Structure formats: C-alpha cells, structure tokens
Amino acid sequence: MIGLWARYYRAQIKLSLAVQFQYRVAMAIWMLDIVLSPMIYLVVWTTVAQSSGGTVNGFTPSDFAAYYTVLMIVQHITQIWHMWEYEYLIREGGMAQRLLRPLHPINEDISQNISYKILMLMVLIPAVLLFVLLFRPAFHTPLWSALAFIPAVLMGAALAFVIGWTLAMAAFWTTRIVAINSLYFTAMLFFAGYLAPLDLLPRFMQMIAGVLPFRWMMSFPVELALGRVAPEAVLGGFAAQALWIVFGVLVLRRVWKAAVRRFSSVGG
Amino acid sequence: MRYFKLIRLYFRIGVLNELEYRANFFVQIFQTVLGLLTALGGLAVIFEHTGDLGGWRSDELLALVGVYFLVGGLIGFVIQPSMQRLMMDVRTGTLDFMLTKPEDAQFIASIRQVEMWKLVDIALGVGLLVVALARLGRVMDVAQVLGFGVALLAGAAIVYSFWLMLATLVFWFVRVDNILVIFQTMYEAGRWPVTIYPGWMQVMLTFLVPVAFAVTVPSQAVVGRLTLQILMGALGVAALMLFVSRRFWRIGIRHYSGASA
Numbered sequence: 001m002i003g004l005w006a007r008y009y010r011a012q013i014k015l016s017l018a019v020q021f022q023y024r025v026a027m028a029i030w031m032l033d034i035v036l037s038p039m040i041y042l043v044v045w046t047t048v049a050q051s052s053g054g055t056v057n058g059f060t061p062s063d064f065a066a067y068y069t070v071l072m073i074v075q076h077i078t079q080i081w082h083m084w085e086y087e088y089l090i091r092e093g094g095m096a097q098r099l100l101r102p103l104h105p106i107n108e109d110i111s112q113n114i115s116y117k118i119l120m121l122m123v124l125i126p127a128v129l130l131f132v133l134l135f136r137p138a139f140h141t142p143l144w145s146a147l148a149f150i151p152a153v154l155m156g157a158a159l160a161f162v163i164g165w166t167l168a169m170a171a172f173w174t175t176r177i178v179a180i181n182s183l184y185f186t187a188m189l190f191f192a193g194y195l196a197p198l199d200l201l202p203r204f205m206q207m208i209a210g211v212l213p214f215r216w217m218m219s220f221p222v223e224l225a226l227g228r229v230a231p232e233a234v235l236g237g238f239a240a241q242a243l244w245i246v247f248g249v250l251v252l253r254r255v256w257k258a259a260v261r262r263f264s265s266v267g268g
Numbered sequence: 269m270r271y272f273k274l275i276r277l278y279f280r281i282g283v284l285n286e287l288e289y290r291a292n293f294f295v296q297i298f299q300t301v302l303g304l305l306t307a308l309g310g311l312a313v314i315f316e317h318t319g320d321l322g323g324w325r326s327d328e329l330l331a332l333v334g335v336y337f338l339v340g341g342l343i344g345f346v347i348q349p350s351m352q353r354l355m356m357d358v359r360t361g362t363l364d365f366m367l368t369k370p371e372d373a374q375f376i377a378s379i380r381q382v383e384m385w386k387l388v389d390i391a392l393g394v395g396l397l398v399v400a401l402a403r404l405g406r407v408m409d410v411a412q413v414l415g416f417g418v419a420l421l422a423g424a425a426i427v428y429s430f431w432l433m434l435a436t437l438v439f440w441f442v443r444v445d446n447i448l449v450i451f452q453t454m455y456e457a458g459r460w461p462v463t464i465y466p467g468w469m470q471v472m473l474t475f476l477v478p479v480a481f482a483v484t485v486p487s488q489a490v491v492g493r494l495t496l497q498i499l500m501g502a503l504g505v506a507a508l509m510l511f512v513s514r515r516f517w518r519i520g521i522r523h524y525s526g527a528s529a
Contacts, residue, residue: 029446033453039469040457047464048318056317134466176291179298186302196313205313 008103012111013118020112020119031123034076035130041195042068042135057200063226066137067197069128070225074218075194076124077117078157080164082109083181086171095263106165106256113161141227148234153221155241160217162248169252172259187212193219199228213248216241274371275379282382296385300337300392307333307459322464324491329461331400332487336459338393339423339482341386343455347428348448349381351435355445358438363524374517378432397490404491416489419499422506423482429509430478432517439520451477458483481505 020027045068046061054060059067089095098105131137167184171177189195190205192214198206209215220237223229229237286292311333315326324332354377357363366380367373401408408416434451437444454472458479462470474480485502488494 026446029449032450036453037456040460043465043469044314044321044460047322048314051320051322052318176295179295182299182302186306189306190309195310200317201313202316 008107009111012108013115016112016115017119020116027120027123031120031127034072034079034124035127037194038068038072038075039131045196046135059197059200060138062136062138064197065131065135066139066226067222069131069135069137070222071193071218072131073124073128074153074156074221074225076120077153078160078217079117080113080160082165082168083170083177083184086168087175087177090171090263091175099260099263109165110161139226141225144231145224145227145229145234148229149221149225152224152238152241155238155245156217156221159213159241159245159248162245162252163213163217166248166252166255169255169259172262188214188218191215192217193222198223213244216244271375274375278379279382279384283384286382286384293385293388296388300388303337303389304392307336310459322461324461327400327403328487328491330403331397331490332461332483333459334393334396334400335420335487335490336393336483337389337396339420339427339458339486340455341389341391341393342424343427343431344383344389345386346379346382347431349383350378351431352445352448353381354435355438358524367521367524373521374432374514378428401490406492408490412489412492415494415499416486419486419489419494419502422499422502423478423486425506426478426481426502426509429506429513432513436513436517436520439523455479455482461487478505478509 042064045056045059045064049056049059049061049064086095089098098108101108164184167180170180174180190201191198191209191212193209195201198209198215198219201209209219216237220229220241224234224237311326311329314321319325321329354363357366366376369376431451434444434447437447454477457465457469457473462473462480462484465473470480481502485494485498488498
C-alpha cells in the first residue's frame with residue numbers, strides 16, 4: 001500500500017515538474033512577485049530605523065534584512081494558489097475529470113505544490129543571494145533555534161496548504177471567489193508578519209494575531225530562524241501549529257464532503 | 269470634438285454592459301475597502317514607530333496614498349482593460365474588425381473597454397486627497413493646483429504610453445500577459461515615495477516602470493515639494509513617451525497580418 005502511494009507521488013511529481021518546466025518565463029516573472037513585496041517592506045522599515053536613530057524596538061537595518069530574507073524563503077515554502085485554480089477548474093469543467101480518478105484530488109494538488117516549490121528553488125536561491133548582497137542581513141541565531149526552523153516551516157507549509165485548500169472549496173458555492181481571496185491575503189499581510197515583524201504591531205493586533213492561524217504559518221518559523229523565540233515558548237508554538245493543522249484537516253474533510261455532494265458539472 | 273463623442277459612446281457601452289452585473293459593484297467596494305484598510309493600517313503601524321518616512325509625514329503620505337488610488341483607478345478603469353482586450357483580439361484575430369473602422373486605430377484601441385466599477389477607486393483617491401489636505405491644513409493656490417493637474421496628466425500619459433508599448437509587443441510575441449504582471453507588481457512599490465528606495469531601484473521605478481512619474485511626482489505637487497525642474501522633466505518624458513509609443517504602435521500594426529478569423 002505504501003509502495004503504491006510512493007509510486008503515485010513519484011510519478012505525479014515527475015509529471016508536474018515536466019509540465020511546469022514549460023513555463024520558464026512565467027516562473028521568472030512570478031519570482032519578481034515573490035521578491036518585490038518583501039523588498040518594499042524591508043526598504044520601508046530600514047528607512048524607519050535610520051530616521052529613528054538606527055533601531056526600531058531593537059531591530060537594526062541588518063535585522064530587518066535578515067527578517068525579510070527569511071520571510072521571503074518561508075513565503076515561498078508556504079505558498080498556495082489553489083483558491084484561484086478551483087474557480088477555474090469548476091468553471092471550465094475540469095473538475096468532473098478529476099473527480100472520476102480513483103484517488104482524492106488533493107493528492108494531485110499536493111504533488112503539484114511540492115514540484116512547483118522544488119522547481120522554483122532555481123529562482124529562489126539567486127533571489128536570496130541578491131538579498132544577502134544588497135542588504136547584508138545579520139543573524140544571531142543559536143543552533144537549536146535554526147534547527148527548530150526546519151520542522152516549523154514544514155508544519156507552516158502544511159497548515160497553509162490545508163487552510164488554503166479548504167478555502168478553495170468555496171468555489172463550489174460561489175463565483176465571487178475574488179472577494180474571499182482578497183480578505184484572506186489582507187489578513188495574511190497583517191497577521192503573518194508581512195507588513196512588519198509581529199513584535200512591532202500594536203498590542204491589540206498582536207493579540208488578534210495570536211488567535212488566528214497566520215502567525216503559525218509564516219511568522220513563527222521566521223522568528224525561529226532569527227532566534228527571537230524564547231526556548232520555553234518553542235514547544236507551545238509547535239503545539240499551536242499542530243492543533244491548527246488537526247483542526248484544519250477536520251474542517252477540510254467536512255467541507256470537501258459537502259462540496260462534492262453539491263457539485264454539478266458545467267462545460268467540458 | 270469627434271473624439272469626445274467616441275469616448276462618450278464607448279463609455280456608455282461599457283456602462284450598459286456592466287450594469288448587467290450589478291453584484292460586481294459590491295465586490296469592487298469590498299476590494300477597495302480592503303485596499304484602503306491595507307494602506308491605512310500600514311501607515312498606522314509604521315507611524316507608531318517614527319515621525320516621518322524619508323522626510324514625509326503621515327498626512328503627506330496619506331495624500332500619496334490618495335494619488336496611488338486615483339492613478340491606479342484610472343489605469344484599471346480604461347487603460348488596462350483596453351490593452352488587455354487588444355492583446356486578446358490580436359491572439360484571436362478579431363482585431364481585424366477594429367482596424368476596418370474609419371477612425372484612428374490607436375485611439376479606438378485605447379478607449380474601447382472600460383471597467384466602470386473602478387470609478388470607486390478614483391472616487392476614493394480623490395476623497396483621500398481632500399482629507400489629507402484638510403489634515404495638513406494646506407490650501408493650494410491656483411498655480412499649485414495647476415501644477416498638480418499637469419503632473420497628474422503627464423503621469424497618466426507616461427503610464428498609458430508604457431502600457432501601449434507593452435501591449436504592442438503582442439504583434440510579435442502573441443503571448444505577453446505575463447509582462448503585464450510585472451507592471452502590476454511594480455506598481456505596488458508606488459505606495460511609498462520612490463525616494464526611499466536605493467538608487468538602482470529608483471532608476472528602475474522611474475524609467476523601467478514609470479511608477480515615480482505616475483504616483484510620486486503628482487504627490488509631490490500636492491504636498492508642495494514639486495520643483496519646476498521635476499515638473500518640466502515629467503512633461504518632457506511624457507511627450508517623448510507618447511511620441512515613441514505611437515511610432516512603435518505604427519510599426520507593430522504594420523507587422524500585423526491577422527491571426528485567424
């Protein structure tokens with residue numbers, strides 16, 4: 001049984017790698033998207049630091065550089081786009097075909113997600129080098145914290161995938177998916193640590209960030225990579241990630257069941 | 269005069285078309301409110317920690333956000349939809365119908381498609397500008413208003429020429445949608461005054477993607493930082509870009525041979 005899954009995933013990942021490799025120009029352009037917004041916020045915060053005497057709440061310009069370099073990497077690893085794809089799949093009728101296959105369609109999405117992220121490393125690595133050369137990030141990370149980053153970012157990716165995929169199911173009910181996506185990404189901007197490291201947000205926003213899942217997708221791994229999580233808070237962070245993933249999977253299963261029952265094909 | 273009539277006609281068609289989809293209005297309002305929230309929230313968080321950003325105070329940046337929405341709304345209202353339609357028409361071969369019309373093809377291609385709900389963004393931009401001026405306690409005299417108007421027009425002309433040149437590439441490459449993504453992404457950078465960016469980025473945001481002329485220069489006019497040299501420079505670039513883009517369009521259209529029918 002496990003052999004069968006492994007074979008499926010190997011074949012599926014190989015297939016999507018080959019397909020996605022066709023879109024080389026598009027890849028380079030999407031990369032611009034990934035690089036540019038962290039760069040903008042990095043520049044803004046560096047300017048703020050410089051005009052207030054070199055630091056903002058203990059963040060120096062090179063701390064900000066480190067923060068946004070890691071954020072860019074984490075953003076890439078946790079990226080998800082199925083909320084746009086499903087609207088298209090349902091509208092154009094591709095969904096019916098997918099439902100006929102003997103495996104849950106989520107498997108295809110997972111392998112596409114993994115292969116895209118592998119392929120995009122070709123562009124991500126130069127982007128990271130560019131950041132390092134241009135903005136000179138400084139890390140003061142203890143080894144344990146850097147090691148904890150790895151499981152944290154993988155769990156963050158799993159969490160982002162589960163939530164994003166559940167959200168994509170909204171396409172079974174409405175065609176106004178754009179509005180939902182915008183809401184999601186706006187919340188992400190504020191509460192995942194995008195606009196600013198969460199430490200710099202006003203108190204009440206930090207509290208909101210604590211009860212939402214976004215912090216556990218992106219900010220927590222970034223904080224670990226920078227060595228900004230106290231040792232006693234690490235286990236709690238992992239627990240929060242795990243809880244959100246379990247909760248997300250439960251919701252996902254219910255929503256998927258309801259979605260399939262509702263589905264009626266169009267197009268062809 | 270005839271051109272005004274044509275503009276009116278195409279806008280009317282656009283409005284009538286769009287009135288079929290009234291729910292889109294609420295989607296647009298929702299999107300605009302989120303955009304506003306993002307902009308204001310960002311400013312609020314940043315100005316918790318500092319009194320000015322690269323020499324701009326928070327109310328001055330509010331004016332800049334106003335210009336950002338205003339120009340972004342203008343692009344989304346007519347420039348982007350028309351250019352996207354042009355690219356689609358070249359791909360599917362339906363451009364032939366447009367070329368047979370007895371009017372200037374570039375003109376028709378540039379006003380053909382409007383997305384009227386983007387007017388919400390334009391209105392919001394104007395509103396933000398008014399609020400920002402009131403908070404700054406700033407009264408603009410005639411010369412300053414004129415300067416702002418000219419800067420805005422020059423910015424719009426530059427952005428338009430830029431889009432036209434990108435869209436004209438379609439005559440050779442057929443698929444250029446991706447290039448347009450570049451513009452949308454780079455426009456985000458205009459949310460902040462380009463003067464805060466490192467030198468090489470400023471050059472890119474001025475000459476590669478003209479965000480500086482589109483947003484920063486008109487905003488400088490609003491807050492009274494615009495020098496005559498910059499304004500003249502913007503006008504010069506606008507004239508040059510309009511000229512070059514028209515020449516480029518002419519070459520492109522001569523290259524066009526109809527895709528299918």
